[in-house]
Amino acid sequence: MNGSIPGHSRSRMTSRSAATSTLFPEIYAVLTILPLFFRVVNLLRRYDGDRHIGIHPRWLARRFRRAITSSMEESLDARAPQRAEQVALHRDLADLVERLSGSGDRSDPLVEATLACVEAALCTWRASTAPGTPPDRERLDEASHAVRAASVALRFATADRRADRPADEGRPHRTNSSPDVSATPGSPGRTPQSHLEGKMERSEKVDIVIVGGGMAGLAVAAELSASRAADVVVLEAGPDGDREHYRWSADEPTAMRQWLDPTSDPHFWRPYATDGVSYAGISGLRRRMGGRSLYWHGVTLPIENWALESWPVGVTHDLTAEWLGGPSLYHRVSEELTKWSGYDITDPPGTGRRIAFGDYEFGPVPQAVVSRADGRWQAYSPLGQWKDGGKPRLVPDCRVLGVIISDGRAVGVRAETESGITEFRADRVVLAGGTVENSRLAIQALTEVGWLTEPRLPGLVDKVVHGFNANFDLARLSPELADAAREHSYGITACASGLRSNTFLALHVNPHGTAVLDAWVMGEQIAGEAAYVEARPAPAWPWPTSVVAGLSDIDEKLRHAQQTELQRLWSQFLDAAGADRQPLAFAPEFGSPDLQELLLAPKDATGPTEARTYSFQLGSEQHEGGTTPFGTLLDDDHQFHGVPGMYAAGPSTFPRSGAANPALTILALAKRLAHRLS
Numbered sequence: 001m002n003g004s005i006p007g008h009s010r011s012r013m014t015s016r017s018a019a020t021s022t023l024f025p026e027i028y029a030v031l032t033i034l035p036l037f038f039r040v041v042n043l044l045r046r047y048d049g050d051r052h053i054g055i056h057p058r059w060l061a062r063r064f065r066r067a068i069t070s071s072m073e074e075s076l077d078a079r080a081p082q083r084a085e086q087v088a089l090h091r092d093l094a095d096l097v098e099r100l101s102g103s104g105d106r107s108d109p110l111v112e113a114t115l116a117c118v119e120a121a122l123c124t125w126r127a128s129t130a131p132g133t134p135p136d137r138e139r140l141d142e143a144s145h146a147v148r149a150a151s152v153a154l155r156f157a158t159a160d161r162r163a164d165r166p167a168d169e170g171r172p173h174r175t176n177s178s179p180d181v182s183a184t185p186g187s188p189g190r191t192p193q194s195h196l197e198g199k200m201e202r203s204e205k206v207d208i209v210i211v212g213g214g215m216a217g218l219a220v221a222a223e224l225s226a227s228r229a230a231d232v233v234v235l236e237a238g239p240d241g242d243r244e245h246y247r248w249s250a251d252e253p254t255a256m257r258q259w260l261d262p263t264s265d266p267h268f269w270r271p272y273a274t275d276g277v278s279y280a281g282i283s284g285l286r287r288r289m290g291g292r293s294l295y296w297h298g299v300t301l302p303i304e305n306w307a308l309e310s311w312p313v314g315v316t317h318d319l320t321a322e323w324l325g326g327p328s329l330y331h332r333v334s335e336e337l338t339k340w341s342g343y344d345i346t347d348p349p350g351t352g353r354r355i356a357f358g359d360y361e362f363g364p365v366p367q368a369v370v371s372r373a374d375g376r377w378q379a380y381s382p383l384g385q386w387k388d389g390g391k392p393r394l395v396p397d398c399r400v401l402g403v404i405i406s407d408g409r410a411v412g413v414r415a416e417t418e419s420g421i422t423e424f425r426a427d428r429v430v431l432a433g434g435t436v437e438n439s440r441l442a443i444q445a446l447t448e449v450g451w452l453t454e455p456r457l458p459g460l461v462d463k464v465v466h467g468f469n470a471n472f473d474l475a476r477l478s479p480e481l482a483d484a485a486r487e488h489s490y491g492i493t494a495c496a497s498g499l500r501s502n503t504f505l506a507l508h509v510n511p512h513g514t515a516v517l518d519a520w521v522m523g524e525q526i527a528g529e530a531a532y533v534e535a536r537p538a539p540a541w542p543w544p545t546s547v548v549a550g551l552s553d554i555d556e557k558l559r560h561a562q563q564t565e566l567q568r569l570w571s572q573f574l575d576a577a578g579a580d581r582q583p584l585a586f587a588p589e590f591g592s593p594d595l596q597e598l599l600l601a602p603k604d605a606t607g608p609t610e611a612r613t614y615s616f617q618l619g620s621e622q623h624e625g626g627t628t629p630f631g632t633l634l635d636d637d638h639q640f641h642g643v644p645g646m647y648a649a650g651p652s653t654f655p656r657s658g659a660a661n662p663a664l665t666i667l668a669l670a671k672r673l674a675h676r677l678s
């Protein structure tokens, strides 16, 4: 960003051979941005001074000039692409423009000015995405701040119009030209959102606020209702709709699309940018009351002892040995799920078919599901507890922007609803928004109290998963395997402990009558510093959040061991099936870009096929966790060491995740947390 624009630009242009691809964006940037820039400056001049805006217009103008010039400069720079952030920024911008255009009087010069600012920022973004112009982080920061400044200006404008009061009341007082709305680490009592006060519409007091109405949040709330201990409210960013599991309400093709092409699901939500392929694709939240408890597949496995050894002794004891002088938490939850589903989750090997070949023996997968005659099924959701109404109160369409801190402790949250900003004051705040949103909220709060030196939380893990599928002639399979396919069998076996993985195997018959074998190995990713959630401090909540993830050396070892294990399984299955096929061939890169096609291909096969291998990109297994773990961040009461009164629920709290799927542990820990809160 240093140096004169032309000099900087030319030197870069001559140093690169692809001059033609960089010339176009320069012209593009100048032509599209400059007229808008002058329009913004002219409008702002008419409002010079602090009279109406609350942010000094000269500051805004300066800010935009810098954003625009740096955009021009950086449009010629081919450093590290940040495509995902661009997309996130574009979405924010589009959102803002939409809100602006619906925000009332366009003839109001202030709204007009703000709109122009946004348009300028949009142009900045567009210029940066023209061919051959990968942007870099600083340029994106500039554009992002510009948008946020425009957003703040709009808030003041709309608050002024709505409020029947003197112009200065309810608005932060500023005496200099800088809009000091950023977080102030270590300044108890002052929240970084004071600039939102102009838009504050409501404030209410409860005992406990739960952020997120998904698997973890609802499970905690459900337990609290049983204890009747407190006035509890669950704030969920998404709507409260039909409350049905997606496999119950949609037919098979629609459900498969919602899983593997989640953009077809209106509830799909990824409120963070991603770096590369990890945490992209099918990875994301489902923003609706119920969250991913309306999407999960019901597999309920306890975390293995070899992983729990890294957990605090007290928590492990409660999960596996005994809790409050009675059965362990795992046992209690398994019993409840057994009662709900009618399937004995406490002793799955005692129920159902086993699949055996070579030296493999697969027992039934414990699943908290119920099915109906037409083949549709649903997995357990704690949301079922509210089917006849009841408590605690669920508040849909309410996104929590940040945790309010006073005197170093959590005293509530500030949330955005369709009608404006609402403060929920509470003695205790439970973060249950999924691992990445939990991390963002924690980073904001921990930064404010000065507990974090960098606004990032490491330790992010998902699962390492490889698999393959292939079609077989049903008539040529051994009778045992053919029967297993006809019965649509689903089995699991634990790998040798060094592999930190489970192997799953599913056999069924496709609509064309061919047998389908699908086998996959799911193993533990080890937490480290290299995979993290980062939230960049910004003038307004929510801070822009990004996920950085990849496989470490130790994960790479696991990956190759999994491939060897699958190769072994494949050859033993072929022996048992009396078939002769090629050995498995794995792609060199991790994370199949064509996962959807690979997983759907067996459905359409009309005869035997060679095996197709696949691996799930990090994040797509939806087992993300590990960023707010017991021990380093949480005490044994699930409470943040750095912010008393703030708690966390869900897989973000796992110090190690093992090979197991997380839901059983999420539900078990929800019981424990609810007991601590009541």
Ligand SMILES: Cc1cc2nc3c(=O)[nH]c(=O)nc-3n(C[C@H](O)[C@H](O)[C@H](O)COP(=O)(O)OP(=O)(O)OC[C@H]3O[C@@H](n4cnc5c(N)ncnc54)[C@H](O)[C@@H]3O)c2cc1C
Pocket (backbone or CB within 6 Å): 211, 212, 213, 214, 215, 216, 217, 235, 236, 237, 238, 259, 285, 286, 287, 288, 289, 290, 291, 292, 293, 295, 296, 297, 298, 299, 300, 301, 398, 399, 400, 401, 432, 433, 434, 435, 437, 621, 622, 623, 624, 649, 650, 651, 661, 662, 663, 664, 666
């Ligand atoms: C297709 C699929 C199959 C799966 N199968 C299994 C399985 O068989 N076994 C298993 O153990 N796991 C499975 N999982 C994973 C499991 O569903 C998740 O681990 C679990 O739901 C995570 O629970 P959570 O409460 O942390 O997150 P979620 O259930 O995603 O809930 C988070 C909720 O918080 C809301 N929220 C987020 N931020 C905010 C905010 N700022 N303000 C207000 N609300 C907010 C979200 O909208 C969401 O509703 C599966 C997942 C998917 C998608």
